[in-house]
Amino acid sequence: MNGSSCGGYEVDDAALTGLSESWAKGGAEISAVAQTAAAVLAKVRGAADGGGSTAQFAATDTIAALARAGQSALALAGALAQDAQGLAQCARAYREAEACVKQRIDATGGGAGSNQGSAPRGGQRPNTSAPRAQAPSEPAGTEQVQDWINQAFAILEANGVPADQLDEAGVLLIIEHESSGNPDAENDWDSNWQAGHASKGLMQCIDTTFDEFQLPGHGDIFNPVDNIIAGVRYAISRYGSISNVPGVRAVADGGEYVGY
Amino acid sequence: MSLLRDAHGFVEAGSCGDLSGELAALADRVAAVKAELTGAAGRVPWGGSAAEAFHAHAAVRYETLAGLVHDLSDAAAAVKSMQCVVSEFAA
Numbered sequence: 001m002n003g004s005s006c007g008g009y010e011v012d013d014a015a016l017t018g019l020s021e022s023w024a025k026g027g028a029e030i031s032a033v034a035q036t037a038a039a040v041l042a043k044v045r046g047a048a049d050g051g052g053s054t055a056q057f058a059a060t061d062t063i064a065a066l067a068r069a070g071q072s073a074l075a076l077a078g079a080l081a082q083d084a085q086g087l088a089q090c091a092r093a094y095r096e097a098e099a100c101v102k103q104r105i106d107a108t109g110g111g112a113g114s115n116q117g118s119a120p121r122g123g124q125r126p127n128t129s130a131p132r133a134q135a136p137s138e139p140a141g142t143e144q145v146q147d148w149i150n151q152a153f154a155i156l157e158a159n160g161v162p163a164d165q166l167d168e169a170g171v172l173l174i175i176e177h178e179s180s181g182n183p184d185a186e187n188d189w190d191s192n193w194q195a196g197h198a199s200k201g202l203m204q205c206i207d208t209t210f211d212e213f214q215l216p217g218h219g220d221i222f223n224p225v226d227n228i229i230a231g232v233r234y235a236i237s238r239y240g241s242i243s244n245v246p247g248v249r250a251v252a253d254g255g256e257y258v259g260y
Numbered sequence: 261m262s263l264l265r266d267a268h269g270f271v272e273a274g275s276c277g278d279l280s281g282e283l284a285a286l287a288d289r290v291a292a293v294k295a296e297l298t299g300a301a302g303r304v305p306w307g308g309s310a311a312e313a314f315h316a317h318a319a320v321r322y323e324t325l326a327g328l329v330h331d332l333s334d335a336a337a338a339v340k341s342m343q344c345v346v347s348e349f350a351a
Contacts, residue, residue: 015303018304019304022297022300023300025296026293026296030293033286033289033328037283037286037332037335040279040283044339059342062335062338062339062341065334065335068331068334069331069332069334069335072324072331073328076325076328083317083318083321090314182313185313
């Protein structure tokens with residue numbers, strides 16, 4: 001939400017993929033360091049064992065220091081490899097979301113400046129209570145996010161929001177860019193946060209905007225469905241429809257997403 | 261005297277070789293990885309909440325990498341110190 005609620009956004013998919021590759025390479029490099037450290041440790045242990053009690057005594061600190069370094073390297077190598085996977089997943093999610101919204105908008109003849117919206121969601125009526133993300137601070141998969149969007153849309157329609165103002169692909173695009181699908185995302189860096197209003201949840205709403213646009217019974221900003229409900233109501237109030245949100249329009253025009 | 265000869269042999273007969281140098285080289289290698297990752301992250305034109313979360317996360321990794329450089333330098337120093345102690349003891 002630009003200005004009032006969320007930060008701006010830009011990304012180069014290729015650069016993000018490159019970053020993932022750099023991270024993977026770094027992980028492999030540290031893994032090699034861990035292996036060498038383990039080999040050095042084995043060498044010192046072997047030499048100490050063959051060198052009698054004086055050597056064993058003298059090697060005690062060395063062995064401890066080497067063991068510590070080896071363990072740190074091993075843990076770090078695994079962490080970097082995991083980071084690389086997360087970055088690659090993030091890049092994929094951006095590409096998929098952008099391709100999806102382009103396809104949806106093209107299919108319905110929408111586009112820049114259109115208030116007609118892209119195809120509304122399907123008619124499914126999912127559960128009314130949304131679960132919190134099972135793994136806090138982790139991005140949910142696209143299917144899970146779509147499920148939350150559908151649950152929110154069902155509630156929004158039940159509260160009088162016309163279906164043609166709702167666009168699953170557009171909301172998915174916003175979520176992927178704003179929080180990478182992490183319902184527990186909380187921005188502690190941008191201008192909103194500096195002003196004392198951290199952006200929170202899937203659609204990165206600030207508290208005041210969330211309070212203004214939440215629906216009764218859906219007042220948990222970190223609940224993914226509640227957050228989507230408030231974020232969508234805010235977006236429609238400000239831009240008329242989801243497909244008219246600047247970032248969604250920009251992507252539909254082949255440009256880059258911008259914050260809303 | 262036998263124990264001292266064994267200990268002296270431990271450090272002098274090449275059983276430890278230049279392990280201190282090898283560990284120092286590893287520390288340099290990790291420092292280079294840290295510089296590479298910091299540079300790579302800084303070059304990506306990526307903004308927004310997800311990017312900010314990543315950069316905060318990456319900062320923790322940079323600290324851990326710096327910690328590993330420190331650990332490896334400590335290990336290199338420990339090897340050197342061990343070799344000095346045993347050499348002096350055996351001399």
